[in-house]
Amino acid sequence: MSETKNQPPVICLMGPTASGKTALAMALHDNLPCDIISVDSALVYRDMDIGTAKPTQDELDKYPHRLINIRDAAQTYSAADFCHDALQEIAEIRAKNRIPLLVGGTMMYYKSLIDGISPLPEANAEVRKEIEAVASEKGWSYVHEMLAKVDPVSAQRIHQNDPQRLTRAMEVYRLTGNTLTQLTQIKGASVEGDVLQFAITPKERSTLHGRIELRFNQMIEQGFEHEVKALKERDDLHEDLPSIRCVGYRQMWQYLHGECSHDEMVFRGICATRQLAKRQLTWLRSWPNLTWLDMEDETNLQQVVSTVSNL
Structure with a gap:
């Protein structure tokens, strides 16, 4: 634990979509006194489970994630909202002398939390x-x-x-x-104390692309179309909302609206997910103070645990 701040460190586990962040977070939960905080702009929405690759209910029962299912799909959730909520969750976890483990791929959320969020007004x-x-x-x-x-x-x-x-x-x-x-240009409150930042990424982009395609097809098999149909039947949701603009949801929404075929929707969804991963990797390449993890390396768990133990 940090001697300078006399409080547990914060672990940030970043990485592109489909890189295995959730699995590593669950393993860390089994090996460290930590509580998981989701850093994902899609997982905040209720009734959006399959297309967001949200942990299953059984997984959430065993590995509770904070800041999941906290907004309706008709609502917005900004980086400022996240920063406010995450700082509160971090304080609560540290007060119990446990380690906050932040996991997800919404890079703007991390940046806001680590660098400080600007004093922007709430949506009107x-x-x-x-x-x-x-x-x-x-x-x-x-x-x-x-x-x-x-x-x-x-x-x-x-x-x-x-x-x-x-x-x-x-x-x-x-x-x-x-x-x-x-x-x-004005910075507000940010996380204090030791912040350990890890990024789990592929050695070969093709490996990640394969995972993305496999996962998207699995989502289709799990009933992703039915999930989006239920959202589309609501009269308060439309394509320009942040929730429906989420990768995969927008493409499925367009298919259900008759704008493309099923095969085209699948192709567009996979392409959009790959583009998201590319943007996430671009962010990470310029990110300071990162410890890099290979998503196929079986020693990732030991590396993170060892880093925490050596503080």
Whole structure:
């Protein structure tokens, strides 16, 4: 345990989708006095189990995960929300003299927690409706032009066909009078004490691609289509919501809407998942203070346990 902070360390187990993070986390739970905190923007949603590769109920009973099933699919959950919740969970776990074990692949959540989140306002439904009304009348390219006038840095970074991020950037400006660029330069609370950061990644990208394809096909066999049908029958969900934009869900939603064939949906879903993994690996390559783990190495558990024991 950390002598400088006199509290248990925080373990961060990162990696691309389908790299085996959950299995390693469960093994760590069996070998260390740790409690698992999910770092996944899709696992926060209830009734989205198969397509998110959420641990089974039996697994969750044996290995409880905090910050899973905490939002309805119609709701949003931001990096700021995660940072607030995770800091609270970490404090509670450390108060019991146990180790917080953060596991997942949403890299922005990790960055917010480790570096500190900017003081951004919460989402405002009324302001969002106003922005969406403008977009409905004049198009998202017009909203992008509006953003470029007040926050050219964000406008350069955000594509004009990205309604979610365009809405957020304009919403922040309308609510605060400050731009997203200005506010993200201000850092808030972050995790304190020893933070051990591990990344489990493949030696060969093809190995990960094979796992991704296998897992997506298994999801289809497990009833992923039925899961998304149930979501689509709700009148409060649509394709632009963060939940439905999750990898796999968007492609299945489009198939159920008649926009593509079943085979095309499977192909698109696998491709989208591979693209997600590529983005995650890009984040990790520039991440400081990482200990790299090979996802096919049988000594990963011992490496993490040894690192914790040597503190």
